[in-house]
Amino acid sequence: MSEIEELNWKISAKAGEGVMSSAKLFAKACKRQGLAVFNYYEYPSLIKGGLQSGQVRAALLGATCQRRHLDLLIVFHEKFINDHLSELNENSLVIVNANNFDPSKYPELKSQVVAVNLTKIARDQGANPLAANIAALGLSARVFAMDLQIMGRVVVEEFAKNKEAATKNLLVLKAAFELTDELIKQGKLTGQGNLISTGVDEQLLLTGNEAIGLGALSAGLQFYSAYPMTPATGLLHFLAAEQNNYPIVVKHAEDEIAAINHALGASFAGVRAMTGSSGGGFALMVESLSFAGVAEIPLVVLEAVRQGPATGLPTWTSQGDLNFILGAGHGDFLRVVLTPGSVEEHFVFGKLAVELAEKYQLPVLIMSDKYILESHQTMPKMILTNNNQRFAMLNDGRLGESGLGDGEYLRYKASEDGVSVRSIPGQGNALQLTNSYEHDQYGFATEDAVETKKAVDKRAAKLLALQKELPKPLYFGATNPEQILISFGSTINVLREVLLSPISSQIAVIHLPCVYPFPTQEFEALLADKIAELFVVEGDATGQLAGLIQRETKIKDLRLILRYDGRPFYSEDLLEFLQSGQLNQQYKLL
């Protein structure tokens, strides 16, 4: 059997049948073999039933997104084959969790289909029938000739808290591996090649949510409050669990308004604070975002976009909240909107957001989406130790005597760069009033015209220094491309795979990791000497990013590739479009 450097694997079952853990463990085993991995989930907004899938792409190079065409598909219920027909071809192997399979029912299916009763394998080992999802792993390990030892360790670690379950699952894994080996020997099933193993496993495998959490923790985040809402809930769960290991308080608030206001209170009292939600919950926070703006309270907010409007498609991706995030909050105030792409960038920006918020005393929004926040992606292991310093805080945030005389301190003291040193409760001779009203330098409310203009100008003055610290647009690909694809946020994960194709010599990609304040100069500079057709690839129906670019730069001539059906872009679709001009009908070209 030949060695393979990549695979596309998918498991499809009803909600509650263990698809997510199966896919996560398979992804982890691939990572342990030293490969890059992307693991994408699709699931409906319900707890039992419905179609749920987890799909893993692993490769020696790339694997930054999912791919459509599958090497192995495992369906727990035969009828689900119909949901995946477009993902199968003559090279695909399909495993149906059943005793037998009648191919005549699926005339259009060109793949090899084999019935293997995974549930029976689990039952025969005395395990819970739900361990069919582990049997699927044993089968997969054999189909791709993976290291069973590695897969076994991954399974045992997953069930570390329950020794009995770990033992039984290990038996199931081995039994499925051996049975598949038998089937291959009998010629009833054809393996899909030997998955390469590099022997070097220096990466982490985690979701965008977890990466933001890690980044924020490393930056000394000490307070997170939220109300559960998909797809931001993963961050709440991750940080809540870390309360055992780090000095952080996580508060499940009574609603999103409370969540953001808890965070504002904690931040005022001096701890680094954050909240998060999806569009609907963020809508409830908006008045308070404006408060953070006028009162100069450091705050980080994750806006985890899902397909709206309103309740929309709760578990499906979108970038359609861009304009809302840019404009959220009444009145004029400065904000930062970070739009990380890869999981690694989510880690870096989790940290950056916490630091920028404190340094410039303003709200920093991280806009991401269901696609990358809930997908697992590999990233290089970071430096594990991080030293934190405090920014623009009286006595670096230490409580007690401040060394100041009575009446000397002014919370909103005028300053050239707009940033005033912030005192916190518990510091001597540094009383202040953090005020939602427009205010004077102490913090007392004012309606004076001159004072008001000064205060507005002071806050706006932060822009100059702030801009220098923001992530700049990134350019990948050909120097003199025929086409340039422009994107923000998670879409870069897909565009990177487009760049892996042979046509990459004629295309380039621009990723915007920060859309506000917009990097006008840098963006224009990237396009200055280019004579290429410009396509903005974005996950909304109206071209919100394109509109922003047209508003903030000289660049007006843009074409749009839009997707707004809750599904992510596929590199195959974009490649096809670039090569043939044919665009997947679920997309829209403007």
Next chain:
Amino acid sequence: MNEITLANLLSPVQPTWCPGCGNFSILTALKQALVELNLKMDEVVIVFGIGCSGNTADFIKCYGFHALHGRGLANAVGIKLANHRQKVIMIGGDGDLYGEGLNHMVAACRGNHDITTLVFNNHRYSLTTGQTSPTSAKGTVAKSTPQGLIEDPIGALSIAISNGAGFVARAYAGKLKQMVELIKAGILYEGFSLIDVQQPCPTFNKEQDYAWYQQNVMDLSAEYDPSNQGQALVELLDKDKLSLGVLYRNDQRLAYHQEVDVLKEKSLIEQFPQTVDLSKAIAEFV
């Protein structure tokens, strides 16, 4: 570190309340209570709501947080969790705390967060020129309810008591000494304390003036046992009866922060992580 004195608490900003407003005496009582508790200036944070009562923010020198309408208690919860060594006091009106922010008040009660909440209850939205509030009597005629208020007044204190608030009292702006004692007891109480202060609004509430209050308020009897939750709820069933004093006090329940593991030895702000080692956090991603 500065002691709290009346001189230190004095703000350079003159109150903008109407002559005869109950807010003057409530502010006097609060300042007196803070002085008598022998606290330091930097040991107290006051969160202010929006309304005539919230404007107190400008009339007292302290670590202050002038919040959005209705949201102050949510801020106070965050402040207390970040630095539980601070005495956290919330000042707001009946509209702010019992109307716009009621969900936050219920949550603060349920968590028994150690916050002392003073509700300046004048039964009106006075800063917006006198509309009815959640505590206005049924039938009240005001600019937003010219045909008379249809709703019943809210049973805010019953809500607090039945949802876990550890200390619930009622005061009256015309009885200064009692107010001072109740505020002191509320601040010393480790848990959520709600002090509903009945106050006249001479501009927009002509029905409930000082003379009306003199006839309608009365102290709880000497036999009243504030540890009896059922009795407290019965006492509050008659919404026309404005009994003054500690209606309910639960000394068995811990405050929220006392049940948070990471806050058992130090406050959160005292644990700022100068160095973070991510080894534990990445263990599941390896």
